[in-house]
Amino acid sequence: MCQECGCGLPGENPVGISAHHHDHDHDHGHSHDHQHDHDHPHFHTHSHDEADHDHSHGDAVGQHRVLEVRQAILEKNDRLAERNRGFFHARGLLVLNVLSSPGSGKTTFIRETVRLLGKRLKTGVIVGDLATDNDAQRLRESGAPVVQITTGTVCHLEAEMVARALKQLDLKGLDLLIIENVGNLVCPASYDLGEDLRVVLLSVTEGEDKPLKYPPMFQSAGVAVVSKMDLATACDYNRDTALANLRRLAPNAPVFELSAKTGNGMDAWCEFLIQQHKAIKARDPLGA
Amino acid sequence: MEPGSGRLPGRLVVFGGTMHELSIMQSVLDQVLEKARQAGASRVHAIRLRIGVLSGVVPDALQFAFEALADGTPAQGAQLLIEDVPARFWCATCRHEFEATRMFAECPDCHRPSMELRAGREMELTSLEVD
Numbered sequence: 001m002c003q004e005c006g007c008g009l010p011g012e013n014p015v016g017i018s019a020h021h022h023d024h025d026h027d028h029g030h031s032h033d034h035q036h037d038h039d040h041p042h043f044h045t046h047s048h049d050e051a052d053h054d055h056s057h058g059d060a061v062g063q064h065r066v067l068e069v070r071q072a073i074l075e076k077n078d079r080l081a082e083r084n085r086g087f088f089h090a091r092g093l094l095v096l097n098v099l100s101s102p103g104s105g106k107t108t109f110i111r112e113t114v115r116l117l118g119k120r121l122k123t124g125v126i127v128g129d130l131a132t133d134n135d136a137q138r139l140r141e142s143g144a145p146v147v148q149i150t151t152g153t154v155c156h157l158e159a160e161m162v163a164r165a166l167k168q169l170d171l172k173g174l175d176l177l178i179i180e181n182v183g184n185l186v187c188p189a190s191y192d193l194g195e196d197l198r199v200v201l202l203s204v205t206e207g208e209d210k211p212l213k214y215p216p217m218f219q220s221a222g223v224a225v226v227s228k229m230d231l232a233t234a235c236d237y238n239r240d241t242a243l244a245n246l247r248r249l250a251p252n253a254p255v256f257e258l259s260a261k262t263g264n265g266m267d268a269w270c271e272f273l274i275q276q277h278k279a280i281k282a283r284d285p286l287g288a
Numbered sequence: 289m290e291p292g293s294g295r296l297p298g299r300l301v302v303f304g305g306t307m308h309e310l311s312i313m314q315s316v317l318d319q320v321l322e323k324a325r326q327a328g329a330s331r332v333h334a335i336r337l338r339i340g341v342l343s344g345v346v347p348d349a350l351q352f353a354f355e356a357l358a359d360g361t362p363a364q365g366a367q368l369l370i371e372d373v374p375a376r377f378w379c380a381t382c383r384h385e386f387e388a389t390r391m392f393a394e395c396p397d398c399h400r401p402s403m404e405l406r407a408g409r410e411m412e413l414t415s416l417e418v419d
């Protein structure tokens with residue numbers, strides 16, 4: 001589905017790829033290692049001394065024309081995300097990107113958020129799922145308009161997928177857009193979707209050290225949610241450790257401890273969203 | 289990968305690169321081929337990247353992904369030179385920058401968490417060598 005992503009390359013045969021490339025591995029492995037050994041002393045230099053270590057070409061690196069680029073690798077996604085952000089701002093929409101490991105409770109949490117907010121904030125949902133539309137079905141139970149993005153083999157949402165999904169969503173009268181990302185703590189951290197807030201969930205069932213295992217994700221969190229608090233006792237959840245770990249990685253993120261199942265803690269969360277939305281509305285609509 | 293190097297632990301490798309690195313590498317390759325084309329180059333000999341240790345990207349997996357994706361393009365066989373960018377934080381109490389030895393941001397002097405990450409998340413295409 002995603003043109004950008006190598007995961008779903010059309011017509012590539014996985015077996016063929018690894019077999020074909022087997023004999024390249026050594027050359028490249030070596031050049032990479034050399035780079036590690038030699039690069040740290042000269043940060044930022046474009047000295048051509050790697051030529052000494054070039055095993056993979058007849059011609060040495062350094063004899064060629066150098067094109068300076070200095071561009072973020074996800075520059076295109078970043079650009080499209082900024083475009084989404086401008087689009088959201090112009091409509092006074094508060095936008096959340098909800099992230100967690102598979103099964104931490106994103107869908108349940110979003111469904112209950114929408115239900116509890118009711119008329120106070122009219123909410124739409126975009127949900128990314130690798131293969132099924134089960135989450136979209138469950139989210140529709142809340143009465144919210146829901147657009148499903150089937151990502152296929154792509155394990156994260158990208159700004160461009162969100163832009164396409166927006167075309168299928170009637171934004172008129174909406175105050176809040178919640179995007180459920182693919183359950184994955186690795187790649188979604190790198191892809192800005194244009195959201196105002198990144199909400200990262202950590203359920204009490206998955207271990208207090210999750211933040212330490214996935215630092216880039218937790219460091220990018222604007223808000224941390226500890227979910228499934230109703231299971232805390234059953235799971236021997238150590239609250240102090242979990243909160244200390246969250247604070248270590250995301251010291252600026254407010255933390256909400258709640259259970260979407262019992263509703264405990266959900267009020268404070270909904271109140272927070274209402275305040276955030278007010279702040280967005282207060283922003284100059286012309287973006288001055 | 290040596291322990292404590294600040295890299296994420298190894299993940300499932302799907303035909304020579306995780307899906308994540310394949311996706312990132314496809315973005316790199318798109319940019320590389322575009323720049324090379326604009327410069328009227330027919331071959332790419334080297335590609336230099338800067339990858340922050342907090343970017344979530346594993347350089348070795350990028351290498352594998354590159355080999356899978358560059359095949360049949362003007363970048364086939366090019367050297368991929370990856371510069372690791374260490375994580376650097378600012379301690380507002382001690383007023384100094386420090387390099388994170390582990391992945392979280394604790395000042396080695398006062399042991400307070402830093403609120404300010406100054407480097408370590410970047411993923412940048414630095415330069416190319418072409419002709």
Ligand SMILES: Nc1nc2c(ncn2[C@@H]2O[C@H](COP(=O)(O)OP(=O)(O)OP(=O)(O)O)[C@@H](O)[C@H]2O)c(=O)[nH]1
Pocket residue numbers: 100101102103104105106107108109135182183184227228229230231258259260261262
């Ligand atoms: N006890 C309890 N169970 C919960 C809670 N929230 C979610 N669950 C259960 O946890 C399981 C996964 O919940 P989902 O909401 O589907 O999680 P998810 O993060 O959307 O999952 P993926 O989209 O597959 O990554 C389901 O069986 C839910 O019923 C909660 O607050 N308490």
Ligand SMILES: [Mg+2]
Pocket residue numbers: 106107108135180
């Ligand atoms: Mg879900």
Ligand SMILES: [Zn+2]
Pocket residue numbers: 154155156187188307308311
């Ligand atoms: Zn991914």
Ligand SMILES: [Zn+2]
Pocket residue numbers: 379380381382383395396397398399400
């Ligand atoms: Zn300090």
